[in-house]
Structures are given as C-alpha cells and as structure tokens.
Amino acid sequence: MVVKSTGSHDFSRNFKAHWVAPTLRELQRRKVIEEDRGGGPKIFHRSTFLEWNYDAEIFAFSNRLGEKFNDSSLRAALTHKSYIERETARLSDIGVESNLQFQDNEALAQKGGEIMSKFINGYLRAVFTQVPEELIRAMHDFLTSNPTLETVAKHIGLGDLMLCADFPCKTETYVKSFKAVVAALAESSGEERARIFVQDLVITQLYGQDVNELWNPVDPIGNLTAILKREGKAEPEFRLIRQAGSNSILAVYYVGVYSDKNFISEGAGESLEVAKEMAAREALKKFFHTEDSMRALPFGRQLKNIQSKIAQLENQPNVPLSEWISPKIMSAVH
C-alpha cells in the first residue's frame, strides 16, 4: 500500500513513458515462468535480510508478550536439534572444530506440553463444573491440537525467531517451540505466570467454538432417562410440539421432552427420530450447562478470583459420563 504524502502535488509524474508498461509486462511474464519452474515464488528467511538483530528480536518477543524470560532458557526453547546438527555438520565440513554451546529444546518441549495440558484441564474443570470428563478431554484435545498451537505460535512471532533446519518451518517445529516457550516461562517467571500465559493465548482459542461440536454422548435418550431416574423425577416423555411440511423434503418436526408434565427442552429435526434425539441432546446440554445461551468464558481479569480453584482442579478430573448418570452421584458439582 503506497500512501501519498500531503506535501507535494506533482501531477506530471503520473504519466509513464510509452515503453514502461510493455517492459514491466514482459518482466512479469518471465517471473511467472521462473516461479512455475522453481515450484512457487522464492521465499527467504527474515534472518537473511541485512536488517536483522537476533538479540533485539528476542528482547522484543518477551516484551511483546509482557513476560520476563531467562535469556538462556528462551534461547534454548527456540533452538531445535535439527539446527544444531546442521551447524555442527557444516562446521565439520569446513574443518573447524565445533565447540558449540547450544542447548536444544527437546526436554523443554516435553515439559511444556505436560504443564500446558495441566493448565488447560484446570481451567476447563473450573469453568465447566457440570460437564463430564469426556467433554473436558475433547476440549483439551482441540486446544492442544497441532493446527491450534501452530496458529498461536505463528501469531506471536515465533516463525522468525526459531532456529531450525527446515524452512518453511513444519507444523511440528512450531508446536515444539511453543511448548518449549511455555516451559521456559515457567522456569523463568514461575508457574503462576505460565498459567496466565496459557490461559491468555491458548484457551482463548476456545472462544467462538461451539463446545457441543467437539463431543456428544452416544445415547442421549438413554442418558436422559438415567439422569431423571437418578434425580427421582418421572420418566422423560417426548411429545410432538410443532410440525411443518411433513410430505416434503423440507419437513421439520419439533419434539419436546417433558418430565411429569414439566417442560425440559425441545429439539428440531427433519424426521421424528432425529427431532427426538436433538431434544434429548438439548436436555443434556441443560444439565451440563453447555447450552447455546451459556455464560461467556471468563478471561483476563475475570479469572483473578478463581485462579486458586483452577490450580486445585488441575489434578482432579471431572466425573465421567458413566458415573454422571448413575445413582451413586447425587450432585456433580465440585
């Protein structure tokens, strides 16, 4: 994007000579041919530019996130084994005795993955108190999946800082670097700051995602019956509430679930069986407090009061679905 300055208005400059356009067109044509032959446009790592200062970039990285890192921990977190191998091979090719003091990020990445999982589980269990452990696990798997972590890593600027042999960097490299950075932060600033870091960067990726798309119980009607029996209420009764277009492709049936004539939930579907299952699913969503109208996920300052509760629940899994619906549990609240 070129922005004209407010000062000079030199109108004659806008007319180019007659040979400029054909020349540029020909150069573009040749460039396209070369790129197709070479398998795409040439890309260069940012560190090959003249204006590059790795120390300044690392300084800016930690300040951008608002965190303090130990210099050695952060550099180790960003160094990959492939890079060390490549450098030692290169130096030994030249004939120089390699006394490289690099430390790679294997151990840090391993530790970072573990503590990140721990923090994510703690948050999910503290926010989704009424949810079975299967859904917690599904949400955790979504948050720690490679695509999610790669997006996060790319958008905090790790792409230019990583020392790795592959370019363009692979997904696994990004994910490993990010996990190692989390571990480095825990080492440098303590577990509290690392927990807040994971909450602010990783768990916010859950926002906007419908959690019910990640996991659904297999037999919602059976589960609903068991829960109502456990609570001492009457059996669920499914009634057709609305219907339209029964003989057409766009048929819609609304089925409501009632327990002793009390309305629990309703669901819609293109056939009666589908509508019945959707109604049972809606009822389960109500019990788990994950319906579409549920409270927004807390982040940032809203988490101040429940950080201790989050830390406590990191090691305390939620109730699994089999126990949730059984008569043994009277209330599934922490």
Add this chain to the structure above:
Amino acid sequence: MSNSHLFLPSGFIRTPLQNGLGRYIPQLQRITIKFCKSHGGSRGVRDFIESDLMEFAKTNPGTVVYLKPRRHRSPCMVAEYLNGEREYLSCHEFSRDEVYKWLSYMCTRSGIPVMRFRKYQHTDYPTIQGVWNPFTHQAPEINVAEFPHEVLSKPINHGPTATEQLIEIFKKTQLEDPANKPPN
C-alpha cells in the same frame, strides 16, 4: 449510496488470535526506516530519528526498530506485522511530526488489510434466546385446533371496525338523549 465503485475490499471487523480477550499483544513486529543521510527529502525523518525515536522505542518495547541509511534514495518505512503482512509507506518530504504521526498509526494497526467495515461490531454468539423461527411465540393451541377457529382464525389485536365504533357512539347518544336524530 452504494459501495460498488470502491476498489477497497470490505469485511467484518476482526482481530488476529482473539487479541485483547486474554491480554493485548501489540501487533507491530518490526519497523524498518530507510532514509538518506544527506538528501533534503529525508530531513524530517532525520529530525525524527534524532529527537523522537528513542522515546518511541522505549514506549514500544515489543517492536524492533531498524534504521537503514541508503544513499540517493527517498525515505520510507516498512512495517511488518505478526500475521506476516507488510506495509510500505513513503516518507519523502515528511515533516518530523508527520513521521511520528504515521509511525504511531502503524503501531495501532494489526496486519489485517485496510478494508471497508460492513459492521463495526462482531460477535461469535449472535443470539442468546435463539433465532426467531415461525414457531416462536405461536400459541400451543394451534396444534390441536380445528379450523376455522373462533379466536385463532381472526387476526390478532383486531380492534373495533369503523362501523362498530359508530354503532357504539350511536348507542351512547341514544342513552343520553333519545329525542335527538342518530348521527348517520
């Protein structure tokens, strides 16, 4: 007043990586300022570097500032953002204040390209009570009603017709003064 004549792409307001939800991360990754050490067009940039640049660098520690003196070229600045976008701005014959203004403009942007905002709000949860469908607020009585129905077949909130209102007025006047002619 249409927007089809604009070449500017349009979209909905968004932010990379839910920025601001957890913590705010300044999106400007690095800025490269290229200028000539002697030519007059770079005077404003040179003055800015001598006076305001250090303060700028201190207040934005998350942005790396590169200075690149290039002879016989007009000054420019290239901003690189965390999502990989680059933005070029020619600073030829800028004053020192203009350079500062445009630099702080670059700081406040994310790398998302300039576009016409269709709406100034965005939400991932547009409805809380559920989207309206033709069955919302319908009386459940329609399920078992036999049509024509004396209540449900009529339009709701009908109100008295003009004829009925006139008859009412006539009846009132009849009660008050039966000797008068009916107003017809």
